[in-house]
Amino acid sequence: MGNFVILFVKKYKRLFAILAAVSIPLIAIGYEAPNPCEPDWKFFGWSYSNCGLDGGSQGVGHSHLPDPKRCVYYFVDVKYFFGFKIETRIRTVEGNCID
Numbered sequence: 001m002g003n004f005v006i007l008f009v010k011k012y013k014r015l016f017a018i019l020a021a022v023s024i025p026l027i028a029i030g031y032e033a034p035n036p037c038e039p040d041w042k043f044f045g046w047s048y049s050n051c052g053l054d055g056g057s058q059g060v061g062h063s064h065l066p067d068p069k070r071c072v073y074y075f076v077d078v079k080y081f082f083g084f085k086i087e088t089r090i091r092t093v094e095g096n097c098i099d
Helices: 004-012 013-030
Strands: 045-053 063-064 070-081 084-096
Touching: 013 063
Parallel strands: none
Antiparallel strands: 045 070, 063 070, 070 084
């Protein structure tokens, strides 16, 4: 495989330079600084992230319902396509309070 790449670069120098000039900025655009709530790599195709909103005694944003044993938890769902944020929405899940 390594010999093939070397032969390709030697034979098609101009084409290799064009491919490198086009692909490196695309990869740089698709990569963002690591965030624990987001996927590590968002460049190729669709990717999703799902994380809890910060806050509250449980580390996840939540609010108490009139029934003291029940809570509503808040999560952020983010959808990416080739590194670009397509959709962001806040999702709520009702469940028993942990605290």
